[in-house]
Amino acid sequence: MTDLELLTYLEGFISPERKERFLEVLEKRTKYLTVGIEDVFQFHNTSAIIRSCEVFGIQEVHVIENRFGKRLDKNIAMGAQQWVDVHRYGNSMDCLERLKGNGYQIIATTPHMDSCPLDDFQVESKIALFFGTEKEGLSDDIMRAADGFLRIPMVGFTESLNVSVSAAILLQVLTEKLRKSELSWQLSEKEKLEKRLDWTKKSIKSIEEILKRYHS
Numbered sequence: 001m002t003d004l005e006l007l008t009y010l011e012g013f014i015s016p017e018r019k020e021r022f023l024e025v026l027e028k029r030t031k032y033l034t035v036g037i038e039d040v041f042q043f044h045n046t047s048a049i050i051r052s053c054e055v056f057g058i059q060e061v062h063v064i065e066n067r068f069g070k071r072l073d074k075n076i077a078m079g080a081q082q083w084v085d086v087h088r089y090g091n092s093m094d095c096l097e098r099l100k101g102n103g104y105q106i107i108a109t110t111p112h113m114d115s116c117p118l119d120d121f122q123v124e125s126k127i128a129l130f131f132g133t134e135k136e137g138l139s140d141d142i143m144r145a146a147d148g149f150l151r152i153p154m155v156g157f158t159e160s161l162n163v164s165v166s167a168a169i170l171l172q173v174l175t176e177k178l179r180k181s182e183l184s185w186q187l188s189e190k191e192k193l194e195k196r197l198d199w200t201k202k203s204i205k206s207i208e209e210i211l212k213r214y215h216s
Contacts (some may be wrong), residue, residue: 007193009214010200010207022199025083026192028057032185033123033178034104035171036130038064038092038138040163048078048164049131054080056171059187059195062099062128064089082202092141098205100145104128108138108146111160115149118170123178129170132165 011019035053040046046063053061061084089095096106104126108115129150132138152161152169160166178185187195201207 002139003197004193006214007037007197007200010197010204010210013204013210014200015155018203019200024197025057026187026195028061029187029192030057030175030178030180030185031059031187031191032126032183033058033171033174034060034062034099034126034128035167036062036064036095036099036106036128038095038130038142039133040131045134045162045164048082049167050086051080052164052168052171054084054213056168056175058084058171058175059191060085060087062087062089062095064095083199092139096141098146100126102126105147106130106142106145107148107150108132109150109166110137110143111151111154112149115151117151117153119153121150121174122179123174123183129174131167134163145216 035049035058037046037049051059058149063086065088087095087098088101089098101107105128107127108130109132130142130146132142150170152166154161161169168202204210
């Protein structure tokens, strides 16, 4: 359980404006929609997707780093990794097992597989939106496990967008649909308190010394 006394104590070290900003942002945060990033090769693409997740209020991101290792460039993420919970996996099956176990439907983004156009897609349950590597797309493991397929309609000669651009478009549209729905998409009060404490700690430069004094 979140230590309310500790939170109150630590909030004395940040400005009232920052505290108010945390509360404002948390009201629009969600775990109802989450994002999976599978083996995206370019550093800047993974980082840009995480940045888009933060901008559009997605609290959790699941990064599969099976083939290419760590793919997060802090310069491009622009600090977004501080405010988003990034979970890392060595293979796709571990990620799928966790998400399905937590009640998520797996939605694969692809221009193929008789995928649903974005305008027609309705968010009706918890979904994990998966993006794959730039050239090859998502792995067979993800495609076989998918409960649905989603695409951005295009009218030009080019078949696909850059993966980070696709993510930004999809997240903007889907989070807007989610917030207009009657689904219970917001964080729980417990989750909000946990993030307030986490974000407050990250906002204090000498946090280790302050925590030591508090617990002594």
